Amino acid sequence: MGTPVRHFTATTEEGQVFTVNIERDFRYDPYRDFLVCTHCDWSPSLLTTRRLLDMAGEHLASAHGAGRGLGQHDNESFRKARLIMLPVVAVLLIGLLIFLNS
Numbered sequence: 001m002g003t004p005v006r007h008f009t010a011t012t013e014e015g016q017v018f019t020v021n022i023e024r025d026f027r028y029d030p031y032r033d034f035l036v037c038t039h040c041d042w043s044p045s046l047l048t049t050r051r052l053l054d055m056a057g058e059h060l061a062s063a064h065g066a067g068r069g070l071g072q073h074d075n076e077s078f079r080k081a082r083l084i085m086l087p088v089v090a091v092l093l094i095g096l097l098i099f100l101n102s
């Protein structure tokens with residue numbers, strides 16, 4: 001559905017790793033984020049003031065028994081795409097300024 005932009009992971013007593021993704025859907029304007037478990041159909045409403053990390057950690061612990069080492073990290077390819085986009089946008093802005101000043 002969406003693009004995974006962030007992962008929440010936790011580990012069970014046996015060392016098995018479970019992951020919940022934040023998926024970003026760019027078909028909406030502004031974009032919408034969804035919390036999606038990669039192991040079951042869990043995808044809660046985000047119309048809440050609770051922190052995503054708390055929600056993800058609670059699900060991983062209660063549904064999958066993964067209560068250890070809860071952590072989060074950005075999706076690698078999405079992070080790289082953002083790093084590439086920044087200079088491109090900067091160059092475009094500078095070009096526009098030069099164009100407007102001339």
Ligand SMILES: [Zn+2]
Nearest residue numbers: 037039040042
């Ligand atoms: Zn799940």
